[in-house]
């Protein structure tokens with residue numbers, strides 16, 4: 001077993017329910033001065049037996065694990081604060097520097113999760129985690145520069161997360177891009193880029209995160225579930241005029257979700273898509289320079305509209321709930337999917353009634 005395989009196993013054995021983080025230290029596993037709270041292991045392949053022996057004489061998990069001559073791993077229990085709903089969980093949010101992703105990362109951090117913000121935008125991503133870590137909570141945030149359209153970059157994200165926190169419980173594949181256009185305007189290069197980010201990116205996230213999760217499932221008990229969640233869209237449930245590159249990738253994402261769900265349920269990994277309606281408060285719509293409201297006003301797309309507010313109202317009126325989707329609506333769906341053990345392979349609409357399943 002290499003260290004990326006060993007850490008998730010130690011994390012599960014040291015807590016039985018993932019409520020610890022494990023950090024690999026720089027020390028190379030010198031056991032000469034090991035304390036009574038340290039578990040010394042000759043070889044990583046003997047982890048299960050050695051932990052079983054430890055629990056025969058102690059009800060507490062070790063504070064440290066030394067794998068002789070190889071590694072020293074420190075174990076830190078997570079502190080439950082108030083009524084937090086996912087304390088101690090390790091959660092990756094791709095595209096977590098901005099928009100829905102930043103909102104999801106912030107809300108889940110408040111719910112006690114350790115958060116990994118994985119984004120192309122290093123500057124904003126670093127600001128984001130500084131803000132979270134500045135709150136002084138016991139849970140922590142990490143930034144890993146990631147391009148979800150590159151499989152090596154996603155594999156590196158999973159390795160960095162494992163080395164830092166000891167494992168991974170929830171992968172939120174949120175990073176996505178939108179370049180609208182009909183058949184006459186859409187060039188093959190833009191189509192390929194959107195497909196790579198929105199569709200293949202989700203495959204890479206599921207491929208590499210499930211590796212770590214499968215190890216965790218081998219070393220945890222039957223009540224321990226993990227989640228892969230894709231932030232999809234209402235455009236993944238219904239075609240979108242002059243926006244086929246986006247809708248096609250999102251429809252494909254639901255096919256991946258259903259198929260991954262069938263493959264991964266035996267490892268207690270649930271896979272679900274969340275399908276939000278339009279996020280009118282986000283930059284895509286509300287950017288004062290080039291947001292969709294400004295673009296649609298200039299293009300006269302909404303008959304009779306004279307102001308941005310007129311355009312906004314026109315779109316809000318198409319939603320039975322009379323407003324756009326907010327971060328908190330998406331977060332509630334995420335928490336539902338995580339807490340609900342008996343749900344996998346679903347596309348959960350969060351559209352204020354604008355899109356309904358049939």
Ligand SMILES: NC(=O)c1ccc[n+]([C@@H]2O[C@H](COP(=O)([O-])OP(=O)(O)OC[C@H]3O[C@@H](n4cnc5c(N)ncnc54)[C@H](O)[C@@H]3O)[C@@H](O)[C@H]2O)c1
Nearest residue numbers: 095097098099100119120147148174175176233276278279
């Ligand atoms: N905005 C909406 O109205 C809306 C509605 C439904 C669903 N969604 C979905 O929600 C998700 C987030 O959308 P948003 O509107 O918050 O987007 P956004 O543009 O505000 O933010 C996207 C983030 O992803 C990052 N990103 C872009 N390409 C990346 C890549 N290749 N690798 C890593 N990070 C990358 C960006 O740097 C940015 O931080 C997307 O999947 C989108 O399809 C958005």
